[in-house]
Amino acid sequence: MTAATDTFEPSRAHQTWRRWKSRGMSVLLGVCAVAVISPLFLVLYFLVSKGASALDWNFFTQLPKPTGELGGGMANAIVGTLMLLGMAAVVGVPIGVMGGVYLAEYGSDRANYWIRFAADVLNGIPSIVWGVVVWALLVVPFKTFSAYAGGAALGFMMIPLIMRTTEEVLVLVPQSYREAGLALGIARWKIITVIVIKTALKGIITGILIATARIAGETAPLLFTALGNNFWNHNLSEPIAALPLQIYNYAISPYDDWHRQAWAGALVLMGMILTLNIIVRVISRGHNKSN
């Protein structure tokens, strides 16, 4: 009989144990959350403390100095990264946006299922594999590493990202807008471009900026496409410098002065990416309020 009452009426000690266990687990989960975000602060702290001291006017205006000479900058790499991002956008934005238009406006459920699946697969391809593929596609036939190849590799990586975000915002445009357009006798392509895309334009631009921020720091696809360059280059069919490449090359070099510059370059790159993210946040905040 005593055993039976035990199961029906748990002892006070057991109750207390359960309550403390619950509190203990709460604390543990909180500690885990802190552990997850602490690397961000550690990385940012070292970027600022190591990078800021190496940042000066020369860093933004001068070319890298040859081995052994102190000083110099990464002006060409900063411009090179911007040029590569521009070329990537030329490849990625039209295909990505039009693919999103297909998914939202034209595709049947069945076709959409497979195209979305394919976009996810494409998104999962490791960045180094893109480097190898674009090398075989654009470097070998033209017998030279080039800015075009680097831009194409980054552009291919942008396509699935932009496609999915574009689709997501186009689907949010109310059907009644499209029906109103049809009722006025407007051609369907005009309905899509002038009404649907225009309504969702903020969201589409946000998606493009997110994709740009994602690929801005990519290094692996550029290793054997854009290659890197220690000089100014305005000829797109020749190797071009890029900030992530320069950071990588300097980081694995044995020279202290180059390490210092790598930190400075990393700080600038991180600054560019965070700026893009902040712009996205500002845009999408306005978007939410207007709804």
Added chain:
Amino acid sequence: MSQSAILPEATPLIRATSHWPDRSFRWLAIGAACMILLLIALVGWQLSRGAHLAMTAFGPGFLTSSKWDPVTDEYGAWPFIFGTLLSSFLAIVIAVPLGVATALFLTEMAPLRLRQPIVTLIEMLAAVPSVIFGLWGIFMLVPWLRDHLFQWIAHSWLGYLPFFKGPIYGVSMLAGGIVVAIMILPIITSVSREILRSVPNLQREAAYALGATHWEVIRIAVLSYAGRGIFGAAVLGLGRALGETMAVTMVIGNRPEVSASLFAPGYTLASVIANEFTEANSDLYISSLFELGLVLLVVTFLVNAAAQLMLRTLTGQGMGKIK
């Protein structure tokens, strides 16, 4: 979203006024969607074409051979496959418990005011480029691991295990695993969080009504319900970990050896391609690197497809939308 149900066949009016622009715009959209399929085919075709020479030279033995010697032109993939699998496994072992715990903290525990800031910080962590984690890894993390954590492990009872034997260089399989873990934490956390948020509140209320404590609610009502989705999140994280290149290359030590010790340097499929591709001076060497790329592509494809299918079936069962 099938449009055809809402916008049926074009009316004669539309067809008369805008025949060819409408059709060509539609074909542009179809073309863009087909580009996706074309790109996948292109990747597969280019890699197999490049790998053809190595495939015919070494056959399936390429995958199990441990010899990687550019001087004698003999190549085997096993050290790199081993390194990729082991470093990704370590990353998953570290990142999944931490990521799920953080997701639980965010959905079940944290004060509402704290939730959005923490989510924003995790998104920022996801925005840090691989090469910057690598830079931080080389100059900050690896020296700290070498001088403190690894020393501590080696001198504790863990040091008697074969996994923690041998000289400590700092750059090692374990360092690679830790860096990759940091890099896949954001995706594991955010997907787990989506899944936990889709657990119906009725589940929680029912457990509370039975007198469960906060932790018991999480364990009984939330975790058991979300278990499969969290597994999907872990597989998605694994897919990311396998292909991680720059940061791993910078901290794993880049030595093609198979060692039981996690303190020993290793090499991964992605990092050997990154390091040796531009130096490869024979056709067979380049072709072998292509075959490594092909192996990496096939493995990541299988893992990612499995994760997508797992998370898709869950969404089909009303587990909410997963991005």
